Amino acid sequence: MNEEILAEVKGVYKAYKVRTHFFKKISFYALLDVSLKVRKGEVVVLLGESGCGKTTLGKIFLDLEKPDKGDVFWFSYNLKSLDKRLYKEIRPKIQALFQDSFASLNPRFKVKEILSEPYIMNFRGSKKEALEKALEVLCQVGLSEEILERYPHQLSGGQRQRVALARALITQPQLIVLDEPTSALDMTIQSQILTLLKRLKEIKGLSYLLITHSLPTALEMADRIVVMYLGRILESFKKEVFRRIDHHPYTKMLLRAFPDPFSENPPEVSTIKGEPASLLQRKEGCEFYPRCPEADSLCSKERPTLRGNNEYQVSCFKRHFN
Amino acid sequence: MALLKIKDLTVGIKQTGEKILKGISFSLNPSEILGILGESGSGKSLTALSILKLLPPGLSYFKGQVLFEEKNLLELEEREVNKIRGKKISIIFQDPLSSLNPVLTIEEQMEEIFQYHLGIKGKKAKDLMIRTLKEVGIPDPEFRLRNYPHELSGGLRQRVMIAMAIACSPKILIADEPTTALDLTIQMQVLELLKSLNQEKGLSIIFITHDLGILRWFAHRILVFYKGQILEIAPTEKLFKNPLHPYTKLLFNSYPGREELEDLNLWTQERLDQSLCPFYTKCAMACKESLEREPKLREVEPFHFVRCFLYE
Numbered sequence: 001m002n003e004e005i006l007a008e009v010k011g012v013y014k015a016y017k018v019r020t021h022f023f024k025k026i027s028f029y030a031l032l033d034v035s036l037k038v039r040k041g042e043v044v045v046l047l048g049e050s051g052c053g054k055t056t057l058g059k060i061f062l063d064l065e066k067p068d069k070g071d072v073f074w075f076s077y078n079l080k081s082l083d084k085r086l087y088k089e090i091r092p093k094i095q096a097l098f099q100d101s102f103a104s105l106n107p108r109f110k111v112k113e114i115l116s117e118p119y120i121m122n123f124r125g126s127k128k129e130a131l132e133k134a135l136e137v138l139c140q141v142g143l144s145e146e147i148l149e150r151y152p153h154q155l156s157g158g159q160r161q162r163v164a165l166a167r168a169l170i171t172q173p174q175l176i177v178l179d180e181p182t183s184a185l186d187m188t189i190q191s192q193i194l195t196l197l198k199r200l201k202e203i204k205g206l207s208y209l210l211i212t213h214s215l216p217t218a219l220e221m222a223d224r225i226v227v228m229y230l231g232r233i234l235e236s237f238k239k240e241v242f243r244r245i246d247h248h249p250y251t252k253m254l255l256r257a258f259p260d261p262f263s264e265n266p267p268e269v270s271t272i273k274g275e276p277a278s279l280l281q282r283k284e285g286c287e288f289y290p291r292c293p294e295a296d297s298l299c300s301k302e303r304p305t306l307r308g309n310n311e312y313q314v315s316c317f318k319r320h321f322n
Numbered sequence: 323m324a325l326l327k328i329k330d331l332t333v334g335i336k337q338t339g340e341k342i343l344k345g346i347s348f349s350l351n352p353s354e355i356l357g358i359l360g361e362s363g364s365g366k367s368l369t370a371l372s373i374l375k376l377l378p379p380g381l382s383y384f385k386g387q388v389l390f391e392e393k394n395l396l397e398l399e400e401r402e403v404n405k406i407r408g409k410k411i412s413i414i415f416q417d418p419l420s421s422l423n424p425v426l427t428i429e430e431q432m433e434e435i436f437q438y439h440l441g442i443k444g445k446k447a448k449d450l451m452i453r454t455l456k457e458v459g460i461p462d463p464e465f466r467l468r469n470y471p472h473e474l475s476g477g478l479r480q481r482v483m484i485a486m487a488i489a490c491s492p493k494i495l496i497a498d499e500p501t502t503a504l505d506l507t508i509q510m511q512v513l514e515l516l517k518s519l520n521q522e523k524g525l526s527i528i529f530i531t532h533d534l535g536i537l538r539w540f541a542h543r544i545l546v547f548y549k550g551q552i553l554e555i556a557p558t559e560k561l562f563k564n565p566l567h568p569y570t571k572l573l574f575n576s577y578p579g580r581e582e583l584e585d586l587n588l589w590t591q592e593r594l595d596q597s598l599c600p601f602y603t604k605c606a607m608a609c610k611e612s613l614e615r616e617p618k619l620r621e622v623e624p625f626h627f628v629r630c631f632l633y634e
Contacts (some may be wrong), residue, residue: 049505186361187532191576200627213505229373257510259535261577266539269514272507275477 001106004040005076006207007061007094007176011035012070014056028279030056031067032231035306042209043201045218048228051279054211057228058177061209062096092122092171098178101160105152111138111163112148119170131138137166140203142196158189162196169200179211194220207222215258230279230287236310246319247314249292286316294318324349324489325526326373326411326494331386333372341384343368343550347619350494353524357541359532359573365550366530373528374413375403409439412487416499418479419458422471423477428455429467432489439490458485459515477508479533481515489518495519496528501536505571513540534577538562543625546570549600552619555627566628568605592625599631607632 014031030053038044038061046054059065060072063079089284098104105114115137116130125133135145141162152160161181168176177232178197182190194217200206208223218225219239227235227248234247247255256268273291277283285300286292292299298317306315327349334341339380343365350356360366371377373388373397388395390411395403402412415421423431429451438446448467455463458481471479487495497516501509513536519525529541537544537558542560546569554567566570574580598607599612611617611631619629 049507187534187573188361188576191578194578214578215506220578254506257507257538259510259533261534261538261574262580267510267535269510272511275475275508276505 005037005073006040007075007209008037009035009057009060009067010071010073012057012060014053014060014067014074016066020280024166026208026280029282030231030279031060033070034231034233035070036233036236038207038209038228040174040207041201041205043210043221043223045222045225046209046211046228047213047215047218047225048260049213049276051230051276052228054228055179056231058096058179058209058211062094062177064096065231092118093173094175094177095168095173096170096177096179097161097164097168097181099184101164101184102152104164105160105167108154109151109283110148111150111152111155114152115148115170118167119166122171133170134166137169139165140169140200141166142192157185158193161185161193165193165196165200169204173206174212175207175209177209177211180213181210183212183214190217197221215254216260226271227254230276230282232287233306233313233315234288235312235314235316236306236308237314238310241311248288248314248316248319249294250288253291255291323352323388325352325354326350327387327389328369328373329389331369331372331388331389332384333368333377333381333386334384336380336382337406341550342381343372346386346550346552348545348555350526350528353520353526354543355520355527355529355541357537357544358528358530358547359534359537360530360547361474361532361573362548364547366547367498368550369547370413370498370528370530373496374406374411375400376413380398390392405439405454408487408492409490410492411494411496412490412492413496413498414470414480414483414487418476418483418503419471419546421483422479424471427468427470428474432467432486435486435489454485455482456491458482458488459511460485476504477512480504480508481514484515484519486557487619488523488525490521492525494528496530498530499532500529502531502533511534516540534574546573551600551629552627553629555619555625557560557625560623560626565634566622566626567601567630568607569601569630572604599629 012034015027015029017025018025048054106139117152119130119133143162182193222239224238235251256271259267289295289299304315304317306313329347331346333343358366432451433447436442452463460481501512541558543557545552548569554570599617602608602612609631617629617631619627620634621627
């Protein structure tokens with residue numbers, strides 16, 4: 001294997017504490033033994049419902065959260081032993097784009113300041129250079145020059161998301177973590193942003209870690225789809241094999257229940273059993289066991305691990321590989 | 323006979339006279355699920371609110387009628403509307419946490435409804451509550467009655483909202499994006515519940531959403547909204563097989579995996595001359611007429627209405 005790995009997490013655990021009572025705090029695991037690689041030129045999609053830990057995993061990839069256990073690698077440097085100077089050098093290569101563009105842009109900055117600040121910080125460029133650069137990335141995201149003098153509140157949601165993307169691009173990243181980049185936008189605008197992201201990826205050879213709960217978005221963008229549930233990876237597969245493999249029971253449930261407007265088959269709702277369990281009361285055994293139609297006694301006692309090959313990995317006792 | 327008829331409903335800003343809803347006319351048939359499709363700002367939620375006379379401050383009715391049981395709701399006194407709201411026509415919203423009172427238990431909030439609309443109190447009301455909660459699929463209803471809203475999961479909260487909305491067996495339920503905040507699996511369970519209420523009790527539903535998949539498999543008939551106007555009305559299957567209006571086509575094509583949209587200047591929010599075709603600046607097939615006058619909603623096929631010059 002000589003594919004270049006841009007970022008990787010290995011055996012990561014992350015716990016948070018919540019106060020359930022005035023005197024009582026309990027901790028729960030948002031991530032449980034998660035390992036994931038993002039290779040150069042690849043779009044990895046984290047697919048999952050709310051509370052499954054996909055955003056937490058994204059934050060750990062960005063080094064915005066430190067894992068309790070396990071390692072994070074950027075360009076095969078372990079972040080734990082990385083010295084400060086080198087860290088500063090590679091930090092700009094990994095960027096982020098979040099769902100709420102209004103919250104991620106400084107309301108007191110004009111667009112030109114929003115864009116030039118990271119350039120000046122990271123490349124010690126002059127203001128003039130930064131402005132030139134800003135114009136260049138603005139062009140790449142399909143905005144025109146007059147936007148430079150505006151404040152975030154003067155822009156529409158789609159324009160703001162483009163500005164946030166331009167800000168990520170100005171430091172010439174190799175990997176961008178996209179956390180629900182289109183869920184706050186209208187459908188026609190969503191589609192434009194996705195098209196833009198795909199085009200930028202081709203032109204600049206970018207890699208994405210895309211976090212989403214939307215199945216069509218995942219299938220549209222992904223090279224590899226990683227399905228998460230209650231803080232664990234249940235399944236990870238390459239998009240080419242999507243139609244061929246025997247999916248994890250959870251993914252199967254999602255696929256069946258998904259209302260596809262342009263298919264001939266109505267969604268099957270009767271296969272859905274119960275609701276996701278609470279993270280606070282994690283039980284023994286497979287996370288999906290209480291809702292799983294295929295579960296047996298083994299599933300309630302032991303937790304399966306992720307097994308499989310390069311194309312398809314699954315964490316389920318009922319799936320076998322030859 | 324239509325259950326609810328809306329005629330030429332026009333709503334706007336009182337001070338400036340600017341119109342936000344322009345001549346909305348449609349009817350809701352008994353036991354029908356009517357879907358309203360539109361992007362944000364298209365006026366779909368405002369339509370729901372204006373049916374129940376719940377306009378936000380600053381807005382007022384310019385024209386039109388909302389006919390329900392041979393009465394025009396817009397002309398009724400507030401006292402009379404209160405008897406209809408929640409009893410005969412009820413509404414549920416996207417975010418159940420902000421529509422439930424956080425300092426009252428489920429029992430206390432539900433009791434209010436029974437007391438106000440039906441005059442039932444105490445043990446009798448509690449029995450009814452338990453029955454309604456069971457009906458919407460809440461396990462262990464006696465226990466849940468003592469809970470506060472924050473103690474329930476998102477799916478349960480939405481079910482409680484539905485239970486409160488159907489407590490008085492209304493004829494019409496208006497659902498404004500009721501499942502948008504929920505996860506896919508929970509979303510489908512809630513939709514299934516609404517569907518069964520529709521089939522078993524004949525509840526008519528006005529369902530507002532921007533989600534194509536839900537409308538495709540849930541609504542019987544769909545209205546497409548754009549900038550405060552209805553651009554297309556068609557039975558669901560017909561609309562998805564053969565969308566006629568350029569906007570509807572664009573909306574369908576923007577579904578992930580369908581077609582790559584070019585950068586149309588779709589986000590521009592320029593104020594249009596209000597008497598022209600609302601879509602003409604973004605229309606791929608814009609015609610000369612759209613610069614001169616406004617197209618009318620026309621029935622081009624049986625039950626299929628379009629507002630576009632291409633079909634005149």
